[in-house]
Amino acid sequence: MNPRVGVGVFVINHKGQIVLGQRKSSHGAGTWALPGGHLEFNESFESCAAREVLEETGLKVCDIHFLTATNDVMEDEGKHYVTVFMGCSVVGEDAQPEVLEPHKCEEWKWVTWEDVASYHSNPASNHRLFIPLVNLLEQRPGFHPVRRG
Numbered sequence: 001m002n003p004r005v006g007v008g009v010f011v012i013n014h015k016g017q018i019v020l021g022q023r024k025s026s027h028g029a030g031t032w033a034l035p036g037g038h039l040e041f042n043e044s045f046e047s048c049a050a051r052e053v054l055e056e057t058g059l060k061v062c063d064i065h066f067l068t069a070t071n072d073v074m075e076d077e078g079k080h081y082v083t084v085f086m087g088c089s090v091v092g093e094d095a096q097p098e099v100l101e102p103h104k105c106e107e108w109k110w111v112t113w114e115d116v117a118s119y120h121s122n123p124a125s126n127h128r129l130f131i132p133l134v135n136l137l138e139q140r141p142g143f144h145p146v147r148r149g
Contacts, residue, residue: 003080005039010087010145022106033130049086057097061088070135083132
């Protein structure tokens with residue numbers, strides 16, 4: 001099977017927090033992940049990011065930009081993805097994510113990147129991360145979604 005392209009989106013608010021959601025009923029069920037999904041035929045990374053965020057959370061975003069990518073082999077599920085991570089700003093200072101696909105996501109919440117890193121470094125955490133986020137932390141040491149450059 002050939003690798004597929006997934007897009008994970010760091011939606012950043014005016015406080016420097018990002019949106020994180022708990023997955024359900026798909027691979028990675030029970031883990032915490034960014035909004036995102038599959039890149040469709042003839043779709044740009046930017047268009048995919050905006051579409052997926054709106055479909056999943058109802059949030060409108062701007063300043064969409066490429067951050068990095070990871071190579072994600074999910075052996076237990078027989079899947080292989082290249083995950084393209086995009087960053088963007090949420091439109092609206094008080095915008096809150098909504099669960100628009102309840103069959104795919106349990107909840108969305110605003111967290112800091114430091115929270116995400118602590119979930120990974122603390123095996124006793126109630127926040128098990130989706131493999132692309134785990135790989136991002138392991139494959140790109142020093143990465144930070146809010147600091148550009």
